[in-house]
Amino acid sequence: MRLCDEERHVSRRRLEVHGEALMRYNVRMRGTLLNTSTVAAGATVGWLVGNHIPGSYQTVALHGLGLVTCGLGVKMFLRGKNPLIAALAIAGGGVLGLALGLNAGIGELAEWFKIHLGQSSSPRFVDGLVTSFVLFCIGPMTLLGCMQDALEKKIELLSIKSTLDGVAAVFLAAASGAGVLVTAFLLLIYQGAITLAARPLRPLAEDEELLSETTATGGAILFATGLGLLEIKDLQTANYLPAVFLAPILVMLGRKLNRAQKTAL
Numbered sequence: 001m002r003l004c005d006e007e008r009h010v011s012r013r014r015l016e017v018h019g020e021a022l023m024r025y026n027v028r029m030r031g032t033l034l035n036t037s038t039v040a041a042g043a044t045v046g047w048l049v050g051n052h053i054p055g056s057y058q059t060v061a062l063h064g065l066g067l068v069t070c071g072l073g074v075k076m077f078l079r080g081k082n083p084l085i086a087a088l089a090i091a092g093g094g095v096l097g098l099a100l101g102l103n104a105g106i107g108e109l110a111e112w113f114k115i116h117l118g119q120s121s122s123p124r125f126v127d128g129l130v131t132s133f134v135l136f137c138i139g140p141m142t143l144l145g146c147m148q149d150a151l152e153k154k155i156e157l158l159s160i161k162s163t164l165d166g167v168a169a170v171f172l173a174a175a176s177g178a179g180v181l182v183t184a185f186l187l188l189i190y191q192g193a194i195t196l197a198a199r200p201l202r203p204l205a206e207d208e209e210l211l212s213e214t215t216a217t218g219g220a221i222l223f224a225t226g227l228g229l230l231e232i233k234d235l236q237t238a239n240y241l242p243a244v245f246l247a248p249i250l251v252m253l254g255r256k257l258n259r260a261q262k263t264a265l
Contacts, residue, residue, distance in 0.1 A: 031149035031158030032191040038166030039136060040184035046173030047181060053174055062175040065168060066229030069135060073223030076139065080216025081209070085250050089217045093243025103238040106130055113182045127228075128176025132183040134225050134237050135172075136165050137190050138218040138244065140211060146191050147205045150198030210248045217247040 050058060080086050097103065110126040119125045136142075145157035165187075173180040194201065204210050221243065224235040 029149070029192060029195060031145055031155035031162075032188060032195055034155060035136075035145075035158050035162040035165060035191060036184050036188040038162040039132075039169045039187055040181060042166035042169030043132075043173040043178070043181040043184060046170040046175075047178050049170075050174035050177065058175040061171045063230055065171050066226045066231075068226075069229055070223050070226030072139075073219045073221070073226055076219025076222060077216045079212045079219070081212060082254075083216075085213045085247055085254070086216045086220055088250055089213075089243040089247040090220050090240060093217075093246045094240045096242045096246075097239030100242075102241060103130070103236040106133070106238045110179060110182070114179070117178060117182075119178050122177040122179070124176040125179040128172055128179030129182050129186075130179075130238055131176070131225055131228060132169065132172050132180045133186050133190075134221065134241070135168060136183060136187055138221050138225075138241075140215045140218070142191060143194060143201070143211075143214075144205055146194040147198050147202065150195045151202065204248055207248075210251050213251050214244060214247045217243050 077086065107126055107130065110129040113129070114120060114122065114125045141157055141161045145155070145161050148154050148157050169180050169183075204214070221237055221240050224237045224240065227233045227235060228237065
């Protein structure tokens with residue numbers, strides 16, 4: 001009898017531990033879940049409304065979003081202090097992305113979704129998915145918002161980002177179709193991974209130089225995305241995504257070189 005009581009106590013304690021862990025996980029993911037929901041809702045509204053909007057109006061809306069994206073990209077780029085870092089990161093990241101076939105891979109994934117969702121007749125499905133993914137996932141609010149969500153249990157930044165992304169999703173989906181809706185799922189994976197890896201990434205968020213140069217690099221990618229939305233030039237921006245990770249590495253390498261030179265002197 002005593003053994004049964006002890007077993008029940010152990011089982012109850014295990015359930016409590018698992019429950020507490022699940023609650024902590026859910027709390028950490030609140031901002032990302034909100035962001036995913038607003039993008040999904042905005043994309044759904046845009047997709048449904050877009051079917052009843054003439055193509056010329058869709059194009060005007062898409063070009064307007066492209067102008068705003070270019071402006072945001074310039075603003076982010078100007079946050080950088082050393083343009084050479086952004087230039088090297090963009091060049092190196094683009095070569096690495098091309099070697100890895102990032103743009104082609106994301107395009108194939110988009111084609112798979114397109115076929116299995118019965119959207120074979122949607123000409124802008126793939127472009128909508130790739131463009132919206134870059135637009136929603138590049139920028140300081142993504143990193144800082146996920147860090148705040150995970151470490152401080154606050155979602156103020158991701159709440160603002162959720163509103164902006166939701167509005168953008170309406171216009172993108174109205175012009176590009178259901179591909180933007182699929183981006184909500186990819187956004188959940190991407191931001192969820194950043195949230196879960198918040199502690200190792202904390203130095204990046206707290207280092208002003210690292211953050212500013214990473215932001216500047218992301219701004220250049222956003223500007224390229226805007227050019228695509230304006231139908232000026234398709235630069236296959238997904239290939240440049242590794243640049244966002246190269247920028248902080250280049251900053252740290254530059255610091256080491258400066259210290260080595262000072263030591264040599």
